[in-house]
Structure formats: C-alpha cells, structure tokens
Amino acid sequence: MPTAAEAKAKPRWERRKDARPQELLSAALDLFVERGYAATRLDEVAACAGVSKGTLYLYFDNKEELFKAVVRENMVPPLADAEDMIARFDGHSSQLLRLCIHGWWDKIGATRLSGISKLMMAESGNFPDVARFYHEEVVSRGEALIRRIVERGIAMDEFRPVDATVATRVIIAPVLMLMMWRHSLHACHLDPIEPNAFLDCLVDLLTRGFEPAGARSC
Amino acid sequence: MPTAAEAKAKPRWERRKDARPQELLSAALDLFVERGYAATRLDEVAACAGVSKGTLYLYFDNKEELFKAVVRENMVPPLADAEDMIARFDGHSSQLLRLCIHGWWDKIGATRLSGISKLMMAESGNFPDVARFYHEEVVSRGEALIRRIVERGIAMDEFRPVDATVATRVIIAPVLMLMMWRHSLHACHLDPIEPNAFLDCLVDLLTRGFEPAGARSC
Amino acid sequence: MPTAAEAKAKPRWERRKDARPQELLSAALDLFVERGYAATRLDEVAACAGVSKGTLYLYFDNKEELFKAVVRENMVPPLADAEDMIARFDGHSSQLLRLCIHGWWDKIGATRLSGISKLMMAESGNFPDVARFYHEEVVSRGEALIRRIVERGIAMDEFRPVDATVATRVIIAPVLMLMMWRHSLHACHLDPIEPNAFLDCLVDLLTRGFEPAGARSC
Amino acid sequence: MPTAAEAKAKPRWERRKDARPQELLSAALDLFVERGYAATRLDEVAACAGVSKGTLYLYFDNKEELFKAVVRENMVPPLADAEDMIARFDGHSSQLLRLCIHGWWDKIGATRLSGISKLMMAESGNFPDVARFYHEEVVSRGEALIRRIVERGIAMDEFRPVDATVATRVIIAPVLMLMMWRHSLHACHLDPIEPNAFLDCLVDLLTRGFEPAGARSC
C-alpha cells in the first residue's frame, strides 16, 4: 500500500520518448551558444534537459552529431524559407535583398541562433568535420541564396554588373558581423548597437551601390 | 658570481631573462590564434618558446592571465599610424577611405594580428575584463578613426548625410569579417576568398553608396 | 484465456515461450564465441534472438548466469558417441587414435563448439564455478576417453609403455590448440593453418612415437 | 622549520623517473595476466605501481602501447636468446629441440609471461592491432625458430622428411597448451599437471616420431 509520500515520490525517471530529442536539442542550443562547442559538457546538456548523461546517447550518437542536429533543426529551415521566397518574388531585386537581409536578421540574427554562427567562427578550426558539415549545410546555401539575388539583379539590369561571388560576400559580411557582435564585445553591454539602423544603412548602401549607372534620375 | 668575462662568454644565443615573457607571449599569440583558447595547451606554448612548462608559471599566474597579456600586448600599437595619416590627408574622402581600408588590411588583416580579432570575437565572452580592455583600447579607437573619415566626407559634401556611427560600423564590419574568415571556415581550404577583390568591391560599393545625390555625372 | 482456436491461429511463426531461452542461449553462444565475454553486449544478444533487452533478464539473472548457462547447455552431449566407438573398436590402437582425433575434429573442432573451448580457456579464470563444472563434465570425460585408448594400446603391446596420464595430455594438447587457433590469431587471416595436414602430421607422429621398440621392420 | 611529523610526511609524489617505466611495466604485466587485456584498468595499473593515472601517460601513449611495451620488454628477449643458441648449437637436432622446448618453458611457460599467451588467445579477436603486433613480434619469430630446427634436422638427416611448417605447429601446440592450462582450468587447482613430465613425454615423442626410418638400431 503506497503511502502519500511514496505516491508523491518522483520516479527515478519519466518516460517521455517523443519529447526528449526536442528538449535535448533546446538545452544543447542554449549551452553551445553560451559556452562554445568544446566547453559544452554533455552531462550538463543532459542535466539541463532533465535527463542523465546516458539518455542523451539514446538519441544522439555523440557530441558532434548532437551539434549537427542542433544546426539541422534550427539553421536549415530558415534557409529553405528564404529560398522559397526568392524563387517566388517578382519585384525589384533591391527590394528582394532588403527582405532577405531583414528576414535573416529576424529569423536568425536576433535569436539565439546567431550564437551558432559565432561558435563556428570561433571553433571551426579545431573541429574540421563539424566545419565541413556547417559549411555545406549552412554557409554554402546561405551564400548561394544571396548570390542568386545578385545574379538576378544583374540579369534584370537592376544591379550594375559586378562579380557576383565577391559581391555576395561583401553583402553577407556585415550581417554576419552584426550577429557576432551580439555575442562578443557588445554582449558585455559595451557600446550598444542598433541592429535595425545598421541593417537599414547597409541595405541603403547596397541599393545605391549596386544601382546601374543610368538608373538615377538627374 | 658572474664576471664580465663570463657574461661575454655566453653570447647572443643565451636568451636573457628579460626576453622570456616576450617569447612566451609571442608563442602564445601564435597558438591562441591558431587553436583558440581552450584548445591551446600550455606545454605547447612553453615548448614553442623554448622553455619548460613550469617556467611559464613563473611569468603568468595561469592560462587566463597569459591570454589577457597576449591581448594587451599586441593590439594597441598599430593604430597611431592610421590616425596620423588621416590627420594629414587632404584629398577626396572616398580616396581616404580606400587608403585606410587597404592600409588596415596590409598592416593588420593580412598579418597574424588578424588572429587577435578573431580570438577576441571567439573568446571575449569568457573574459569580460579583457573584452572591456580591448574595447576601450582597440575597438573604440578604430571606430573613431573611421568615423572621423565619414564625418569629414559629410562635412565636405563628398558623402551624402548619413548617421556616422551606424555607417562607421557598416564600413568596419566587412573588413573585420574578412579577417575572421581567414581564421575560420576559409582556413579549412573551403572556398578560398580573394582579399583584394573583396576589398575593391567593398570600396567601390562604399564610394557609390555614399556619393551625394547630385554628384553623379549624367 | 487462450482457446484452442487461438492457439492454432498463431501458427509456427509465433515462437512459443518455451523456445525463448534456447534462442537466447544460441545467440549468446554465437556472440560469446565471436567476441569473448566482456566484449559481448547483452542488447546484441537480445537483438540476435529477436527479443528486447529486458526480456533477456526474465530468463537469466545477469550476464554471468547467461554465460554459465551457455557453457552448461552446449558442451556435454557430444562425448557419448566417441565413448561408444571406443568400446566397440577392435583394430590397432593407432588406428583407433586416428579415428578419434579426426572424429573429434569433425564433430567439435570444425564446428562452432570449438568456440566453447576457446571461451573456457579465455574466461574460466573469471568464473571458477563454471570452470569446475566444465572440468568435471567435459574435460575429465574427454581425457578419460583418450586415456582409455592409450592404456589399451599399452596393454596390447601396440604402444610402448608410457605414463598414460601424461601421454593423454600430450595427445590432447595439439588438438585443443588447433581449435583455439581457429578463434584467435589465425582467425585474423594471419597465417592460415590447414587442419587436416596438421592432424595427419600429428597422428603420424603419435603412431611412430608410441610404436614399441621392436615393432619397426628393419 | 620542519617538525618531525612534517619531515616524515610523505610528499605528494616522489621523483623516480628512471624506475617508473619498469615499475609500470611490471604492474601492467601482473594485471594483464590476472584480468586480461580489456578488463585491466589503467588506473589500477598506475595504483599498483604507486603512481597516479596521469603519470602512466607520461611513459606510455595509451593502453595498447603499454601492452606492446610489456610484450617487447618480456617476450622478445627470450626469443633472441633462443635464436642465438640455435645458431651456435652443433649437436643433434633432437637435442636442440629438447633444449629449446625446456628453455621455452623455463623462460616463459613457467613464469607469469605465459599469461600473455593466454591473454592473446582469449582476446586477440577484439583487438586486431594488438594481435597483429603480437603475431609479428612473437608468434612469427617463435614459429620461425622452431621451423629452423626442423629444417636443420631434415637437412642433416637427423629427422625424416616432413612438411616443416606443419610439423612446426605440431611441436608448438602442446607447449602453448601447457602454458594456457596454467591460466585456465588448472589455475583453479583442478587436476594438477606436471610440466616436466609433460615436456619430457613430448620431447620423447617428437624424438622418436621424427627419427629417420633407418636410424633405429634393430
């Protein structure tokens, strides 16, 4: 006959198969962002998700796979959305660029996901496999996405002809940097930076800077 | 008791004690830049500086203090030259911006000093006081330097009126990012990036983007 | 309450409960033989038997008991045949020895049962009571069987007089070793060994070596 | 001023660089023999040698290298001695065989080294790299050593012509088996076996068995 105390007694564990992976991924994202890849300890991830270290291994083969899953779960979907949008858009390429950059910021930059970009910058050198994965799944696709806009703009005479590959990186760099600032110096409450003003200025600059020679009304 | 003769007898190949900290700092810089903070092992630093692991602890209390010393030691000097040049320059502000950006790249970006920026980005979160120091001594001065050019351009009607603080960061961000790329994904031989093409494209974009409305010949 | 109809409705593909332990033991035998005790994982045994890991614990208290059961289950049966043959044989003792050795190889050495011997050699140190059981049930009877041949040979002046106990072990040792080689170094495809050549050479050696002094034609 | 108590107080560690590897190797040999390769824990080895786990890694890269060092240190020298003896011997090959077999027993079989052979038999399947090393350093050389005697005997008409490779293994097998028995069933005090009687019987058998047809006085 179980007493009230026994009835209340928390079972040694709770069976929550379906929810576990998400809880682990969320805990892992938090900790990877906060501490970096190497400094994130798996038992802390597990503890954060309310399970034991061994349980984590029921769902993810190892630390690297856990990280990849975090990336796949969080970084890849927004890229797909953006790809869709680009494919369907039919206004001016400058406007498309503006939408993409602000969308990027809203979906990734302003969220804790921006921490993943920072982490990859910081540690990719020590984890080549992870770096390769991230490059293939995120960086390449992100660059391709922007390059497509640039090429579209040039093709439609909305942008002056530039080297698309180089221009793409010039476009991406400030946005990446803005994300990184959130997790480095500016995270220490030094010198606040206003993301929207930054992005507006950037988009404005790009719009003018890519405008074809004859486009401007005199 | 060393006599003068003895002092002479051990010539240049015998390192003086005073040089030790510098050698350690230099080795530490190389390794921190290459591997990041956590992955840098202190016995490797010591070996790299030609001393034993114990000796390192004679000069630095621990790994963290060594890291802080590396940052403090290396980042301050190279800003004065640029400040001088700006003060003396009297051509078009676009030209000044171009000179500054390429100078930055030649003096810092292309050298191992770029690694310090990467390292600060990567690790500042774990060292708030280093971050504060770095911000005050390096970031602020660097930003001020660029901001002065922007303000000069606006004042002289060579740039259209923009928010100088924001524009400054939009200018800085791609250059910083270019430095970081050298030490992260692109260091893994993925997708090489051509610094000069990047910077040319950037300067071109900035020149056009900041051009005042009526400046363009029709 | 299962009716007869229900019993029929779940035909042969539905394993009966009674078969479970046998299937587990068979799977365990395979894996213990292949990997050794420590390296055999219980969930692999369970998977191999088509049940879950928990089910295994319904039939065996723990890994050690499973191991003991495997040994007990498999080693006793195949000795009776040989005992029969010896009792009925009435040719030359050398010929009997030859028959026995080749029979041993065919019935045990060349089958997976040889793995049990290897496994007992390898792990008996950690399971003294299994060792005792195995010794009593298998080793003693096997030795007795060979010793009977030796004693018969001596008694009939077909072998020269030797210490039967010692000679028995000298006879057995190479055959055991041949079985073990199949599961150790030579299993790694190093240096293949040809069992029949080995056994022929052995029998030949024994025949000549045990030949009485005056038996050889000059 | 150190008090007597302080003077006696054992230092946290003792500096004994030169002796350490030997102490560790000896401890490792004991534990490998007693527990097997997989079941030997490195911190136990360290504790057994009176040092901490980390210290072990100052001298050996990892478990596998430790084991290899144990083999190299203990198993290889006796082989070299035997090779020397064979090269210099000039009596009857039977006598050489006798010397070798008894030497083998005295130097290896009767010592704790025999446990290494048993261990390799038991676990080589799970550690292919170790197996390969052991095969190259010990098994091959051991076999070659015996084969040389067989070939010498045949060449000098002291042995009848047999397949040297096969005969070699028939000679080796009983000796190996004798070693293994010491660490398996017979280690449990079951059925003591008298090594010298066993080896005498074996040598006697081999001598007669390999004797050329016409050699026997009638």
Place this chain on the structure above:
DNA sequence: GATGAATGAGCGTTCATTCAT
C-alpha cells in the same frame, strides 16, 4: 630562477541493469 615529473579533476563514451508501462 628553471625544470619536468607528478597529480587529479574532468570529459566523452559505453553498457549492464532496472522498472514504469
């Protein structure tokens, strides 16, 4: 001062065992 042998806490990973369902 300088050395480098020694330490020991810590991390990623595995797996026998348990137990709520």
Place this chain on the structure above:
DNA sequence: CATGAATGAACGCTCATTCAT
C-alpha cells in the same frame, strides 16, 4: 509476459597546475 527508455558507474584519456629538485 514483454518492452525499451532511462540510469549511473566505469573507463580511457587529457591537461592545467603544483612542487621537489
């Protein structure tokens, strides 16, 4: 009966730090 999610104690290995020499 059967399941399989969950546990937690180990183990191999690393490395910042200490301290006798």
